[in-house]
Amino acid sequence: MSQCDIRYHCRMARWQPDARGRLEAAALELFRERGFEETTVADIATRAGVDKRTFYRLFGDKREALFSGSGQLEEILVKAVAETDAAPFEAVVAAFRQVAEEIFADRLERVRMRHSIIQSSPELQERELRKTGALVPAVTVALRAKGLDESTATLATESGVTVFRVAYARWVAPDSDASLADLITEVATELRAVTSAAGRR
Amino acid sequence: MSQCDIRYHCRMARWQPDARGRLEAAALELFRERGFEETTVADIATRAGVDKRTFYRLFGDKREALFSGSGQLEEILVKAVAETDAAPFEAVVAAFRQVAEEIFADRLERVRMRHSIIQSSPELQERELRKTGALVPAVTVALRAKGLDESTATLATESGVTVFRVAYARWVAPDSDASLADLITEVATELRAVTSAAGRR
């Protein structure tokens, strides 16, 4: 390749900056245009103006291009759990409410788009499950650091994640218009009722 | 290939019977001997005495060779839920107890082996998550068929699955010796306490 291709911003940098961001954007576009299965990594790389190999150095695999935010989510969650004084389950639920406000509020459209892509591919659903599943150990550790026993920490975390998952599903549903934070509170209340009720049949 | 190879049981059948079973067994052996990543589908097929293409016709992908029982699990679960009169959460928990007795009891060693293979590979963990995740819609539908509303059905199912997951984790833990059914009951009680407690901090 010639020494000074137009793509390379001579006198500035060898490559255009933020290859990662461009790859994420390109992936999202292409997945929406053609679907996940029909998009190749080479396509994504080409649209982002980098090599296929660069994609793999940045992302590990094709699915990861859709899941870059999950690290931040875990971070906020753990911090919020560590800083509250509430009872365990309430602490996890409150932490998810905070996540709802700091990450998801005002991004409904983007989240819905991402969600519809994920729903269209079992491979992506697997990855989503793995990502939310990976939150459990992290939050459980944060809870244990506050002196809770393993059982309580695990169950509070798992139940909190359940609440979030269900609330999230309602939030992205086409006809919904409540805020994610409110839905979390609502679902938490319902979960309490379902698990504690001697229950009407 | 010659018309009557010894592998083909001439005068009986063209191929040895139960290709599926042999592939599952070969996969389990090889995953244990060399690890999941280090085993290729060609290896599995060779050991089972069939072609690689046959493997894919039977299994869809390499991971599926480890997850053949999951259909049966769903079946039992749905049937058990449909036939009980208990309150929703209790119904799901009871259904999982039944699964524990009909499928898992007396198979601890085999389950532990399988579990250790799964733990060694993120790819397999994803698939496991997907399989248990797939139970949710099925059980929820069974619950709804009994007249329950969507919310209650979903949350009872999700909480029941949580109970099962946690109990299962304890059961396969190396130092455990309680029965899976008992662990399920135990965890269900703990979950009730965690979600309903106004809770000590």
Add this chain to the structure above:
DNA sequence: AGGGTGATGTCACCTTGCGACATGACCGTA
């Protein structure tokens, strides 16, 4: 000017997974 560093491109390669077609045992029917 010279050398080190780090992100990127290039190339070769293995594995997964699938479409298309060939093969041969089995089964029903004439």
Add this chain to the structure above:
DNA sequence: TACGGTCATGTCGCAAGGTGACATCACCCT
């Protein structure tokens, strides 16, 4: 007995995912 259909399997070739090894070149430090 022969014929044809069906079905599971084998064979071949290939696109795409994913990786290791090495080359390249802007940038930075001295």
